[in-house]
Every structure is written in structure tokens, then in C-alpha cells.
Amino acid sequence: MKIVLDTSAILSGMNFSDDNRYLITENVKRELKRGEDLMRVEMAEKEGVLRVAEPKERYVAAVRRKAEALGEDRALSEADISTLSLALELREKGEEAVLATDDYGIQNIAKALSINYAAITEKGISKVLTWHYVCLGCGQGYDRDIKLCEICGSKLKRRVKRGG
Numbered sequence: 274m275k276i277v278l279d280t281s282a283i284l285s286g287m288n289f290s291d292d293n294r295y296l297i298t299e300n301v302k303r304e305l306k307r308g309e310d311l312m313r314v315e316m317a318e319k320e321g322v323l324r325v326a327e328p329k330e331r332y333v334a335a336v337r338r339k340a341e342a343l344g345e346d347r348a349l350s351e352a353d354i355s356t357l358s359l360a361l362e363l364r365e366k367g368e369e370a371v372l373a374t375d376d377y378g379i380q381n382i383a384k385a386l387s388i389n390y391a392a393i394t395e396k397g398i399s400k401v402l403t404w405h406y407v408c409l410g411c412g413q414g415y416d417r418d419i420k421l422c423e424i425c426g427s428k429l430k431r432r433v434k435r436g437g
């Protein structure tokens with residue numbers, strides 16, 4: 274799974290697991306002032322588990338519009354906006370990606386844009402909150418994984434939630 278990290282996620286000291294691919298933006302990397310955090314990021318980059326990526330401008334514009342509409346724009350840094358934009362771009366491309374953040378303002382906008390997000394806990398990234406499940410038989414959507422469709426009994430497939 275791809276995990277987009279905001280600055281709060283990196284500052285939490287979480288470990289980069291080999292099972293995932295981590296993405297941060299140039300702005301987030303620039304925000305890392307403590308040498309130790311920057312070193313962990315650069316180490317992960319060298320090991321190939323973390324990559325610095327930039328979102329396309331149209332996703333940045335979409336995030337700015339949503340942030341303004343929600344009155345959150347002044348609370349967000351350029352790093353926050355770029356992180357949300359990168360997560361939005363991955364979602365639009367249909368990739369299984371999660372935005373890892375402890376920042377409520379960022380979580381609020383992620384929710385409004387139907388971006389999957391997860392908070393960081395002591396154990397790492399918590400369970401993803403916004404997965405959506407679709408029946409492979411009849412197409413009925415569910416917010417939770419109930420394993421089998423209530424209507425036709427077919428299996429459910431996990432999907433990235435759409436809309437917003």
C-alpha cells in the first residue's frame with residue numbers, strides 16, 4: 274500500500290515498514306528541521322521505501338478550493354496542501370493509498386475530498402477509517418466489511434471511497 278505522510282506523521286517517529294511504499298512532498302521534506310527526522314527520511318529514500326513526489330497543479334488547486342470552502346485554508350501550510358494534493362492525485366489514479374496524519378485540519382479536508390486517511394498511533398498507522406466495500410455480485414456498497422452481501426450473499430471487495 275502507498276502511504277502519504279504529512280509532517281506530523283514523520284515527527285511522530287514512526288518506523289518505515291518494508292511492506293509499504295511511503296511518499297512525501299518536497300515541502301514536507303523542507304519542513305523537517307530536526308536532523309534526526311531528516312536522516313530517517315533520507316535513509317528510507319536510500320533504501321527505496323520512501324520517495325519524494327510532487328502533486329500536479331490541478332490537484333493542488335482542487336485542495337485549495339476545498340480548504341477555502343471549509344474555512345481551513347488559513348490553518349494549512351504549503352506542506353499540508355501539497356500532501357493532501359498528492360493523496361488526492363493517487364486517489365484519482367485509482368491507487369490504494371492512505372494519507373497518514375495526526376492533524377485534525379488535514380483529516381477534515383481529507384474526509385471532505387474522500388481521501389483515505391489514518392491517524393498515527395504508538396503502534397504506527399491506525400486502521401483506515403474510510404474504506405468502502407462493494408458487492409462483487411450486485412454492486413451494493415457498504416461502509417463496513419460485512420464479508421458477504423446482505424442482498425445477494427456475494428463477496429465484497431474493498432475499494433477506495435469515491436465522491437466528494
Ligand SMILES: [Zn+2]
Pocket residue numbers: 408409410411412413422423424425426427
Ligand atoms: Zn450483492
